[in-house]
Amino acid sequence: MPAPEALPALRRRLRAARRALAGAERARRDAAIVRALAVSAPFRYARRIALYLAHDGEPDLAGLLRRAWAAGKLCCLPVLAPPPRGGLLFAPFGPDTTLVRNRFGIPEPAHVAAVPAASLDLVLAPLVGFDPAGHRLGMGGGFYDRALAFLRRDRLRSRPRVIGVAYACQEVPALPARPWDVPLHGVVTEQGLRLFPCAGERP
Ligand SMILES: Nc1nc2c(c(=O)[nH]1)N(C=O)[C@@H](CNc1ccc(C(=O)N[C@@H](CCC(=O)O)C(=O)O)cc1)CN2
Numbered sequence: 001m002p003a004p005e006a007l008p009a010l011r012r013r014l015r016a017a018r019r020a021l022a023g024a025e026r027a028r029r030d031a032a033i034v035r036a037l038a039v040s041a042p043f044r045y046a047r048r049i050a051l052y053l054a055h056d057g058e059p060d061l062a063g064l065l066r067r068a069w070a071a072g073k074l075c076c077l078p079v080l081a082p083p084p085r086g087g088l089l090f091a092p093f094g095p096d097t098t099l100v101r102n103r104f105g106i107p108e109p110a111h112v113a114a115v116p117a118a119s120l121d122l123v124l125a126p127l128v129g130f131d132p133a134g135h136r137l138g139m140g141g142g143f144y145d146r147a148l149a150f151l152r153r154d155r156l157r158s159r160p161r162v163i164g165v166a167y168a169c170q171e172v173p174a175l176p177a178r179p180w181d182v183p184l185h186g187v188v189t190e191q192g193l194r195l196f197p198c199a200g201e202r203p
């Protein structure tokens, strides 16, 4: 288990690993991730989905977005909430939605009619690293952990399902469990969708 001070170095290494994928190999892995999600029960049964626009080498879910739109699902993107509250909101995203870049350079809907996170069926969460116990390492802002904190307080809630999206090279043997972590229900990589035992069943 890495010491807490090792996390910044781990983040750098895993971000570099996902950025290093290029060209046809990246496209092949993205297509495999999209295929695995498209046929999955959590995606097929979801009517309201949060996904993300790929940044910093993240898997590109554009293919899934098109399928979700075609199937009439409500698709949302994460939006950084304005100060002083900050945090993360989820805003509807359709083919005609105007996007503006946030302070990290990631495009997000310009006009936000936030959709409550608790009303989403599925959150596809970008991540920097994950481990086989379903711990997630993000970019370090704590945005997803705070936006989904209600899941940690109410373990019997069945939605939203939170599925991390990553390349297999982002898996590490163990991440430190931190008290604010919202456990992932599953992770999808180019090797397929893996669902973890539900939080209530964990030892
Ligand atoms: N595609 C995508 N959208 C997302 C996230 C994400 O991880 N991926 N987020 C998930 O939380 C939120 C944004 N969080 C982010 C946190 C840090 C950095 C980042 O690049 N930090 C730089 C320092 C930049 C600066 O301070 O100006 C870095 O670490 O190099 C980017 C996004 C909301 N939207």
Ligand SMILES: Nc1ncnc2c1ncn2[C@@H]1O[C@H](COP(=O)(O)OP(=O)(O)OP(=O)(O)O)[C@@H](O)[C@H]1O
Pocket: 136, 137, 138, 139, 140, 141, 142, 143, 144, 145, 146, 149, 178, 180, 181
């Ligand atoms: N539920 C919460 N309430 C208050 N603060 C929180 C909560 N969750 C996380 N934080 C704060 O956010 C900071 C960053 O958390 P962490 O390093 O876990 O981010 P991350 O999950 O890697 O990033 P992200 O979710 O943005 O991709 C932590 O220092 C923590 O104090």
